[in-house]
Each structure stands twice: as structure tokens, then as C-alpha cells.
Ligand SMILES: [Zn+2]
């Protein structure tokens with residue numbers, strides 16, 4: 001993709017209005033997921049934004065990216081020289097690499113306070129979310145066998161990360177180091193932040209160029225959910241004069257405001273579609289199947305959560321009602337059937 005940046009060996013460099021240098025380093029995060037770590041350089045700061053996934057391949061890619069910054073761009077920077085590490089949100093593909101990076105770098109780690117717990121107490125986070133997830137899956141209509149299989153898959157990530165300390169917080173509205181304006185944009189993740197550097201916005205997973213970022217119901221994790229997400233889109237749409245946005249995955253975004261409008265339209269169409277499906281009483285499992293077709297492995301969980309987020313949004317606002325109240329009164333754990341009001 002062409003744009004107002006340089007590309008040397010796959011590492012993009014962009015210089016912002018005030019002369020801040022931004023480097024985008026590509027990494028393979030998981031076998032089927034690519035993304036980026038960003039390096040921000042000024043005269044006095046060398047800041048890493050996100051750290052990769054923590055899989056060996058991601059770590060090798062990060063080191064290769066830094067090597068390209070040194071060899072092809074002539075900037076003598078390495079992990080021990082970093083002045084700070086900022087984590088854009090508490091998802092493993094963005095912070096898992098801290099396990100490696102912190103062995104080489106004494107730099108303080110910053111994250112939004114709503115995602116701090118994930119980094120400092122990772123096993124607790126997984127186990128408590130798994131409890132909420134079990135309840136959600138049961139009410140969504142997943143069979144006990146399917147619930148067990150999906151929870152096993154979810155908890156298998158437990159060994160991927162060793163909890164770490166957090167030295168600083170990314171607070172809404174602050175101008176960190178005189179470089180990064182912090183915008184708190186909860187929805188995709190409770191502590192999701194977008195970081196503004198002059199006319200550039202690092203949108204992380206809040207806004208991506210091609211896919212609409214994954215949603216999950218707020219009943220599983222507070223400050224997520226489609227309601228928060230759409231509000232956070234409006235918040236970013238109100239930031240003036242963003243000329244270029246870089247996401248945690250996918251291409252740079254040359255017209256952020258158009259991209260936000262497209263994502264909003266997408267969700268409103270999906271909400272309409274859920275209402276259509278619920279002309280007849282439906283469980284979240286059935287809605288997910290109609291929306292996304294047959295899914296496999298982790299895809300089943302992602303589809304159920306995405307469907308659940310849209311159902312929750314409509315139910316909370318009184319567009320859906322529970323169709324099997326009598327049954328729920330007798331069997332509180334029975335799957336809920338939703339009908340359009
Ligand atoms: Zn994410």
C-alpha cells in the first residue's frame with residue numbers, strides 16, 4: 001500500500017508534523033494473525049507501543065524490525081535503550097511479548113488502569129472471566145460438552161504469559177511525555193486506548209482498516225460491549241484533524257472519519273439483522289449460527305461472543321424481550337430465547 005510514509009524492508013517510517021518519528025514493525029502474532037509493534041523516537045524518548053504476542057516467532061520479528069530500523073534507517077536503537085513501553089490494551093497479542101521484552105529492557109510499562117489487572121494478575125483474569133463465560137455459554141444455549149470444550153480452549157492461554165509489573169498509567173486526556181495524547185476508548189477491551197501523536201492516531205484494535213473489531217458482551221467483562229464501543233467510535237470521530245491512522249493490525253487508514261462511519265453502518269445493519277432473526281424466538285447460539293454459519297475451534301467462541309454483544313445491546317435498550325419466561329422461572333439455567341419486541 002502506498003502512502004505518505006517510507007517503506008524499507010517492510011518497516012514503515014512516518015514523520016509527524018512536529019518531527020516525531022514513528023516506525024511500524026510487522027510481526028506474526030499467532031499462526032493466523034499478523035500485526036504491528038510501533039517504535040516512537042524523539043530526541044529524548046524511545047518508546048515501544050505494544051510488545052507482540054509472546055510467541056517465539058513474534059519475538060524474532062520484533063528483533064528483526066529493530067535491526068531494520070538500525071541498518072536501513074540508521075537509528076541506533078535497541079531494547080535496552082527504550083525509555084518506556086506503552087500497552088494499548090489488555091489482549092495477549094499486544095502485551096504477551098512483554099515476557100521477552102522485559103528481559104532485555106528496564107523501561108517502565110504503562111497501560112490504562114482498567115487493563116492493569118490483566119497484566120499484573122493474568123491467571124486470575126483468565127479464571128474469573130472463564131466463570132462468566134461458562135454462564136454466558138449456558139444461557140446462550142451451548143451444550144455442556146461444547147461449553148467444556150470452549151472453556152478448555154480459552155484456559156489453554158493460561159501458560160502463555162507470566163504476570164508482570166505495571167509502572168505507569170495511561171490516563172484519558174493526558175499528554176504523556178509531551179508526545180502522546182491519550183484517548184480512552186473502551187469497548188473492544190476495557191482499557192483500550194488510542195494514542196495521538198500530532199496528526200497521527202494509533203488506533204490499536206479500536207479501529208481497523210478492513211475488519212470490524214471483535215465485540216463481546218459487557219456481562220462478561222465490564223466496560224466492553226457494543227454500547228461502549230459505539231460511544232468510543234463517536235469520541236474518536238470528534239477528534240479533529242487526524243490525517244493518518246495506524247491500527248494494531250491491517251493497513252494504515254487514510255480516511256479515519258470515513259472508516260468510523262463505515263464501522264457504525266456495519267453494526268447498525270447487524271443489529272437490524274438480529275432483529276429480523278428474532279421474529280421467532282431464538283437463542284444466542286441459533287442467532288450466531290444464522291449470522292456466521294458453521295464455525296470451528298476458537299471461531300465458535302468468537303461468533304457466539306459477537307452475536308451475544310449485539311443481542312445484549314438490543315435487549316438492554318428494549319428492542320428484544322425474553323420469550324420463554326415461564327421456562328426460566330422453573331429452570332433458571334435454561335437457555336434464553338429472545339424475541340423482537
Ligand atoms: Zn484486541
Ligand SMILES: [Zn+2]
Nearest residue numbers: 091093205248
Ligand atoms: Zn489485536
